[in-house]
Amino acid sequence: MTMYGGRRSQAERDAVTVEIGYALCSAVFAAVVVLGAVAGPTLLFELPGVLERTLRVVGVVLAAVVFLARVVSVLVRFQRPAQPSQPGRTSPDS
Template structure:
């Protein structure tokens, strides 16, 4: 349902689908980069057991948290974005 109680148009549903895809892909990329940066040395080099375990667990934890935060942030920003009042028109300030 839209804010006015009507059904969403196909364009609105498509925009939501694209935004969800973008949120998931960008979150997965950011999480992979963080995981590689933090846990990468433990995977590439032979480190002492405890240090290797700490790096791997820290990397996995940070990647998981970053994935969730990035996904939520993108979707909240999309929801709050001011949409033009008429299709095909932009705000005068843009």
């Protein structure tokens, strides 16, 4: 991404597209895992109606929260600029 509001190169646009795709795919995977872990037992066991509905609602809510948190964390991490290098330093302890 350019420093002073200029136009982005094709490589920068491609990098943003790939990062958005990664954020969405990893967020969907994480949300499905959470939903399966919380609401999955309702498919395997006979549970009372109230408990079954509660687990499904909690699973959906947690999955949505995990999805949003994952997307935001990946995209914020991508947006952060790399730390500038320090010319003349040859090792971490110098």
